[in-house]
Amino acid sequence: MITVRKMLLEDVEGVMEVDRDSFSLPWSRESFILEVKSPISYYVVAEDETGKIIAYGGFYLIIDQVEITNIAVLSKKRGQGIGKSILEVLLKIALVGGGKLVNLEVRESNEAAKAMYYSYGFSLVGKRKGYYQLPSEDALLLSLVLEEGRFDD
Numbered sequence: 001m002i003t004v005r006k007m008l009l010e011d012v013e014g015v016m017e018v019d020r021d022s023f024s025l026p027w028s029r030e031s032f033i034l035e036v037k038s039p040i041s042y043y044v045v046a047e048d049e050t051g052k053i054i055a056y057g058g059f060y061l062i063i064d065q066v067e068i069t070n071i072a073v074l075s076k077k078r079g080q081g082i083g084k085s086i087l088e089v090l091l092k093i094a095l096v097g098g099g100k101l102v103n104l105e106v107r108e109s110n111e112a113a114k115a116m117y118y119s120y121g122f123s124l125v126g127k128r129k130g131y132y133q134l135p136s137e138d139a140l141l142l143s144l145v146l147e148e149g150r151f152d153d
């Protein structure tokens with residue numbers, strides 16, 4: 001069974017493994033420590049039944065503006081709904097925290113991530129030329145208006 005929970009300092013090593021597996025320019029240990037300690041950031045991890053961290057994601061919230069910084073799943077665990085679980089948990093927490101508009105950047109060629117975000121109602125609102133390196137690529141800016149009651153069953 002997969003559990004999604006708040007990220008703690010002791011999770012940093014496991015999260016860095018997921019990050020290295022997912023991005024050509026992974027974040028430093030210090031960046032993750034700062035994010036875990038930041039009062040405006042919120043990060044979650046997904047762990048398997050053995051306690052191994054297999055995914056993470058997070059956002060920061062300024063007033064009512066949410067910026068999703070990263071969502072990543074270990075490559076061998078992709079395609080099982082874990083990315084969607086992380087995204088949904090983040091959106092629910094952001095809504096409870098007063099978030100009204102969610103923004104994020106995604107590589108133009110990242111079909112899996114784009115499909116995931118579009119399936120949650122994100123829309124394309126802009127493009128940032130040459131935003132990414134290794135390889136150089138434009139970023140698409142996606143946004144979602146978080147509506148009260150969206151996740152009520």
Ligand SMILES: CC(C)(COP(=O)(O)OP(=O)(O)OC[C@H]1O[C@@H](n2cnc3c(N)ncnc32)[C@H](O)[C@@H]1OP(=O)(O)O)[C@@H](O)C(=O)NCCC(=O)NCCS
Nearest residue numbers: 022071072073078079080081082083084106112113115116
């Ligand atoms: C993007 C990512 C987080 C998705 O995680 P995942 O666990 O594989 O995704 P899920 O299994 O939850 O699938 C979620 C949705 O994404 C889309 N998707 C997932 N894999 C896909 C693929 N290979 N091609 C196209 N769409 C795909 C689908 O819309 C899917 O929904 P559906 O199954 O209802 O059709 C994962 O591919 C990843 O970690 N990529 C590397 C890091 C990254 O690029 N992060 C995004 C940065 S903004």
